[in-house]
Amino acid sequence: MDNEAAFARALLDAEAAVPEWIEGRDGGGAERRFSVYRNNVYASLVDVLAGRFPVSAKLVGDVFFRAMARIYVAKTPPDSAVLLRYGGGFADFVAGFPPATPVPYLADVMRLEWAWHGAYHSADAEPLPQEALAAFGPRAERLALTLHPSLRLVRSDYPVVTIWELAARDGEDEPVRLPAEGEDALVLRPALEVEVRRLPEGGAVFIQALQDGATLPEAAARASSSSPTFDLVASLAGLMRSGAIVGMGESA
Amino acid sequence: MAASVSFGTSPVPPRGGVGLKPEHYRTILDSAPDVGWFEIHAENYMGEGGPPHAYLAAIRARYPLSLHGVGLSIGGAGPLDKAHLSRLRALADRYEPALFSEHLAWSSHGSVYLNDLLPLPYTDETLTCVCDHIDEVHDAMARPMLLENPSTYVAYAETTMSEVEFLRAVVHRTGCGLLLDVNNVFVQAANHGFDPFDYLDAFPAEHVREIHLGGHAEDEDAGGAPLLIDDHGREVADPVWTLYAEALKKTGPIPTLIEWDNDVPAWEGLFAEAKRADAAIAAFRKSEMRP
Numbered sequence: 001m002d003n004e005a006a007f008a009r010a011l012l013d014a015e016a017a018v019p020e021w022i023e024g025r026d027g028g029g030a031e032r033r034f035s036v037y038r039n040n041v042y043a044s045l046v047d048v049l050a051g052r053f054p055v056s057a058k059l060v061g062d063v064f065f066r067a068m069a070r071i072y073v074a075k076t077p078p079d080s081a082v083l084l085r086y087g088g089g090f091a092d093f094v095a096g097f098p099p100a101t102p103v104p105y106l107a108d109v110m111r112l113e114w115a116w117h118g119a120y121h122s123a124d125a126e127p128l129p130q131e132a133l134a135a136f137g138p139r140a141e142r143l144a145l146t147l148h149p150s151l152r153l154v155r156s157d158y159p160v161v162t163i164w165e166l167a168a169r170d171g172e173d174e175p176v177r178l179p180a181e182g183e184d185a186l187v188l189r190p191a192l193e194v195e196v197r198r199l200p201e202g203g204a205v206f207i208q209a210l211q212d213g214a215t216l217p218e219a220a221a222r223a224s225s226s227s228p229t230f231d232l233v234a235s236l237a238g239l240m241r242s243g244a245i246v247g248m249g250e251s252a
Numbered sequence: 253m254a255a256s257v258s259f260g261t262s263p264v265p266p267r268g269g270v271g272l273k274p275e276h277y278r279t280i281l282d283s284a285p286d287v288g289w290f291e292i293h294a295e296n297y298m299g300e301g302g303p304p305h306a307y308l309a310a311i312r313a314r315y316p317l318s319l320h321g322v323g324l325s326i327g328g329a330g331p332l333d334k335a336h337l338s339r340l341r342a343l344a345d346r347y348e349p350a351l352f353s354e355h356l357a358w359s360s361h362g363s364v365y366l367n368d369l370l371p372l373p374y375t376d377e378t379l380t381c382v383c384d385h386i387d388e389v390h391d392a393m394a395r396p397m398l399l400e401n402p403s404t405y406v407a408y409a410e411t412t413m414s415e416v417e418f419l420r421a422v423v424h425r426t427g428c429g430l431l432l433d434v435n436n437v438f439v440q441a442a443n444h445g446f447d448p449f450d451y452l453d454a455f456p457a458e459h460v461r462e463i464h465l466g467g468h469a470e471d472e473d474a475g476g477a478p479l480l481i482d483d484h485g486r487e488v489a490d491p492v493w494t495l496y497a498e499a500l501k502k503t504g505p506i507p508t509l510i511e512w513d514n515d516v517p518a519w520e521g522l523f524a525e526a527k528r529a530d531a532a533i534a535a536f537r538k539s540e541m542r543p
Contacts, residue, residue: 003329003373003408003410004328004329004330004358004361005361005362007361007370008361008362008364008366011366011370012364012366020409021408021409021410022406022407022408022409023406023407023408023409024406024407024473024474024475024477025407025443025444025445025473025475025477026445027407027409028475029474029475030406030407031474032473032474032479033405033406033443033473033474033479034405034406036405036471036479036481037368037370037405037406040367040368041366041367041368044367044368045367048367077364077365077366078364078365078367079363079364079365080336080365081295081322081323081324081325081333081336081359081360081365082295082298082323082336082339083295083365083367084295084296084298084299119302120299120302120303121299121300121301121302121304122299122300122301122302123300123301124300124301124302124305124306149300149301150302189302192302192303192306
């Protein structure tokens with residue numbers, strides 16, 4: 001039915017005329033009535049994005065964030081009724097959105113918030129107890145780890161975790177000295193609470209390698225070659241302690 | 253987390269129920285309020301895991317549940333989204349809701365999801381299409397569906413039958429039940445200029461298995477005529493409670509949901525509305541017992 005296409009087009013494009021076969025009361029004009037639908041579509045989807053990226057919205061202010069979100073909605077409306085999935089491309093859009101360039105770290109904070117959202121709704125899994133690794137000691141050469149399905153990495157040239165923590169805080173703004181270095185974040189939900197941690201040097205490369213199925217020695221080698229200070233024992237203990245490991249076995 | 257638990261069939265009682273909101277998970281579990289049942293928007297539980305499922309499972313273990321879809325686009329011209337239907341089926345299999353409902357509306361066009369319940373013209377062509385969709389839903393879900401009457405702001409020049417005639421025909425052809433949204437009747441009557449009591453009189457009450465009550469906002473159209481917006485953002489309006497009392501005379505006591513989806517109040521605010529529905533049902537029963 002072409003009617004539906006015309007209706008949908010007029011909904012998304014505020015410049016488009018309301019189709020003449022749409023009527024108000026008693027066959028009257030429908031411009032203002034139709035605008036209720038237009039507003040519903042945009043306002044509800046902008047609300048979804050504002051709720052999904054609350055810290056980013058705080059960073060740039062609600063007015064700027066909502067205006068930016070509206071442009072994103074017009075450009076990339078949802079492709080599924082499962083709105084839990086909506087907004088995955090928003091950070092990339094913002095990274096290339098000229099009015100946002102004065103806030104160069106914004107896109108990375110949004111990536112962190114998207115990772116948080118993904119971890120919150122991810123599949124559940126039971127972390128292995130701390131002792132599990134010790135039992136594998138002698139055969140560690142071929143050990144491969146299964147990481148928690150909620151685990152996400154966000155790597156940034158900016159101190160993204162520090163910015164996210166500071167911006168999420170309520171209360172008066174005191175001047176802060178941000179770290180000069182970028183930060184890599186580990187986002188994880190071992191049980192019901194999402195946790196965000198800073199990773200040490202090489203940690204992100206190590207975890208990424210494990211996620212890609214590398215054995216423990218292979219992952220450690222990749223991490224060491226990217227960061228000479230990479231500490232395997234500390235990184236492994238950190239993963240264990242945070243509940244990031246849900247399975248281990250000998251790789252084939 | 254406990255995917256294999258069986259909740260068994262617990263029928264939704266003829267009482268006030270409440271639309272479940274994440275803001276209230278903890279209060280509900282901690283205070284175990286005497287509320288008849290809960291309803292969820294299916295799409296909010298289509299994530300893989302995490303707190304939404306953990307809390308829903310815990311609440312479902314204590315209360316009967318109704319599953320209310322908002323994204324199937326039954327009134328759409330295109331085919332139903334089969335993947336979405338299987339997600340709905342999986343959710344229904346997991347939580348064993350005693351009621352399942354969707355809307356007489358469309359919300360997707362092509363691959364775009366518009367996130368609103370949009371109106372359709374009432375014609376022979378759309379009737380056939382809606383009935384085909386409901387047949388498909390019945391097959392996929394293996395349980396009966398209730399179809400909800402809409403609230404709309406515009407009409408279609410091509411419409412050839414009234415909304416109630418359309419709904420009657422859908423029930424007759426598909427065997428689905430109806431969800432009577434009393435606030436939608438009130439909104440619809442104000443927006444399109446008819447008497448809501450006439451609409452209720454004509455409505456096939458014998459097929460109604462559930463009632464919705466929600467709040468609306470008041471506005472006007474370009475000609476100064478009232479335009480009510482079905483925003484679910486406040487208390488149920490007094491004239492809607494009056495209309496509800498009238499509806500009960502036709503349907504008898506049936507499950508009645510309080511919908512409050514925007515500017516969600518503290519739990520007590522919703523609980524009070526559910527108790528008001530309980531009181532209306534009790535008043536109806538009392539009036540029935542009079543000689």
